[in-house]
Amino acid sequence: MGVSNKIKLIRVSRGISQIQMAEDLQVTRQTINAIEKNKYNPSLELALKLVKYFQLPIEDIFTLEDDE
Amino acid sequence: MMKKTNKKQNRYMPIYIVGGTFLGFLLGSLLLYLAKGEFRYDGLIVAGGTSVTLLLIFFLKQKSKKHNIPDVDERVRNNMLKLFFYTSLIFIAILFIAISLFTIYGQDSIPITYLWIYFTLYILTTSVGSLFVKNM
Numbered sequence: 001m002g003v004s005n006k007i008k009l010i011r012v013s014r015g016i017s018q019i020q021m022a023e024d025l026q027v028t029r030q031t032i033n034a035i036e037k038n039k040y041n042p043s044l045e046l047a048l049k050l051v052k053y054f055q056l057p058i059e060d061i062f063t064l065e066d067d068e
Numbered sequence: 069m070m071k072k073t074n075k076k077q078n079r080y081m082p083i084y085i086v087g088g089t090f091l092g093f094l095l096g097s098l099l100l101y102l103a104k105g106e107f108r109y110d111g112l113i114v115a116g117g118t119s120v121t122l123l124l125i126f127f128l129k130q131k132s133k134k135h136n137i138p139d140v141d142e143r144v145r146n147n148m149l150k151l152f153f154y155t156s157l158i159f160i161a162i163l164f165i166a167i168s169l170f171t172i173y174g175q176d177s178i179p180i181t182y183l184w185i186y187f188t189l190y191i192l193t194t195s196v197g198s199l200f201v202k203n204m
Contacts, residue, residue: 027137031142
């Protein structure tokens with residue numbers, strides 16, 4: 001089962017740049033990019049930080065996908 | 069409170085690394101002096117010069133940073149761990165094959181120079197690999 005996210009959608013809709021988000025969450029810009037492209041799954045800590053950052057429930061940010 | 073301490077430690081980590089490396093070199097020179105009775109000043113000067121240069125580069129890099137973004141985060145740490153794991157595994161496998169070949173060809177001993185070259189190659193591979201992994 002894979003994990004997908006809507007972080008890019010949410011970030012762009014709120015007019016936040018990757019660098020700004022990286023600075024706010026204290027991660028590298030490459031990490032934000034990797035998460036948005038589903039190349040990297042954040043740790044639980046970072047996922048919860050994202051939830052707090054966007055003020056959205058976790059289900060609205062991350063989705064568990066079924067493998068077919 | 070804990071996060072602030074971690075931030076401070078992360079900020080000064082390059083200073084600790086450079087300082088620690090220089091201290092290690094100094095210790096090695098002292099051990100060499102105790103063992104062989106000669107103190108290599110030229111090596112110490114090179115190590116000192118390299119440490120100062122690296123610290124200068126670090127401070128200039130910090131000053132030129134426009135954003136307060138860390139150099140290393142969880143993803144970079146994971147990639148570094150993977151790099152060290154796979155590099156170590158590959159080097160151990162190569163060493164195993166090399167020792168097997170030495171044994172097959174009837175060699176009773178391996179010249180220590182070969183071992184130093186191999187060890188240096190390992191350090192070089194992990195160092196260069198870390199640079200790539202950091203920017204991936």
